[in-house]
Amino acid sequence: MLENRLPYLCGGTFFVLLLRSLRKVHSKIGIKLYSSEGYTQTSLIVALIKLFDSNYRAPKGTSLSTNTSLYKNCSISSAECLPFDDVALINAFDTNVKTNYKIELEQMQILAENFLTIEKAPKNTALVYGLLNLIKEDESILPNDVFYALPNGAPITKSNLLALYDINLHCLLLGVWHYIVVHHHRKNEYGKLTIQSWHTPPSEKGDRHKFISTIGDSYDHEIKISTTCEREDDAMNDYEDDNNPITIPEPEVIESEVIPPVTGSTTTQNIFNISQNGNGINIGYAEKIEIRDGKVVTLK
Incomplete structure (x- = not known):
């Protein structure tokens, strides 16, 4: 059965890998933009929701915190405070990614710069390797399934994505989140076994589950990871077909006409x-x- 496949890419497994790079120090900017509690798993889920629902307002009380934990553990796919089953919002997000990629990418970049330790290269490497290995090993994602994970916003198949040697962190995060929201939003529970395989149960009551997975430790080839977003025109040039280089013509030199004097006149x-x-x-x-x-x- 699909739900027994291991590992599985879903909101919960994606969320856990993001939390591995979550900032620990609270900044005034983060508190102002997201939550008075600073960088917590609850404020991170709010930021992710706002990528496809810019008008989202976190409810008061403990319901969001409780449901965020359940979502992270892949026990639920949605809740009243987690609108991952809202088809209208999902369709709008899908359209925006495909037609206004630059705007959506800027929002993901803001999220990553605020919440994740993107200035730490080892953290970026572990996150990128973890996501790629998860996509690679998830058999429910077919080789020709596409992700919008390139700087120019063009779709790229799973097979080609896994073969890249240069990856932009923000583009990858947006592409994976878009894929989850559009294709796996109702299947978060399918990742429960993956979450369990990544952690050891607490030895005592009140202790946290310990992350023991090596999914982000290595990859089958080295990847250059960037954390800056290029201008759209520059990004398009980076992915031009090498067999069709753009040829800049030599400037045409127009010589002035010299009229010789007429002899004998x-x-x-x-x-x-x-x-x-x-x-x-x-x-x-x-x-x-x-x-x-x-x-x-x-x-x-």
Whole structure:
């Protein structure tokens, strides 16, 4: 059965990997934007929801905290305070990612810069490797299934995504979150066995589950990870087909035409001379010159 497949990419498994890179120090910016509690799993889930529901308002009380824990453990797929089953919101998010990718990417970048320790390369590597290994080993994701995880917003198949040597962290996060929200939003419970395999149960009551998975420790090839978003035009150039390079033509040099003098001819022309005296007064006068075989021979 699908729910017995291991591992499984869903909101809960994605959320757990994000929490591995969650900031510990609370900043004034984070508190102002997200929660008075700072960077918690509850404030992170709110930020993720706001990516597809910008008008979302966290409810008061403990319901959000309780349901966030259940969602993280893959015990539920949605709740009244977790609108992951709202088809209208999901369809709108899907459309925005496909048509306004740059705007959606900027929102994911803001989330990552605020919540995740993106300045720590080992943390980024573990997160990227963990997500790629999860996608790779999830047999429910077919080789030709697509993710919107490139800087230019173009879709890329699972097979090609796993073969990349250069990955932008923000693009990958947006692409994976979009895939989950659109395709696996009703199947969060399918990741329960994955969550259990990643942790050891608490030895005593009140202790937390310990993360023991090695899913983010390595990958089958080294990947260069970037955390800056390029301009859209630059990103498009990075993914141009190498077989069709853009050729910049050499500038055309237009030479002026030189008209040689006519041998044996005589031409009379009027010229106007201007001179300046010591008082700064310009004086002009007209006279005629005679040109014979291209040379001035007579001045009249």
